[in-house]
Amino acid sequence: MSFLVGTVSGALVAGGVYYGFSAMMSTRTQQHRADMHHLSERLVNAAADIPAPIPASKRIPKRPFMSVVQSSWNTQIEALFHRTRELDQQVVDWGRKILYGGDASGTKPK
16 A cells, blocks of 8 residues: 555656646747837837948048148158168269279260
């Protein structure tokens, strides 16, 4: 008899636990379903209220200061290259003068 009472009480406890978990999952599923429906409706309704983004051509700022800085930079780099070329020619002339003596233009001294 004790075996039968233990088995029946175990079955009742297991059934109660199963029913409790099942009911809890069912109510939570219903809550999640209702929340998802609410969020979905908010998302659909909010999409109509959001204005279109500004076109990319309007988002690019005009930068007159940057163009002035770039122009100045390019001018300075160009001047640096010209000065380097002149310095190189001066070094070549100086080398000729040291090696061959006299005028750096390549003529012989008198």
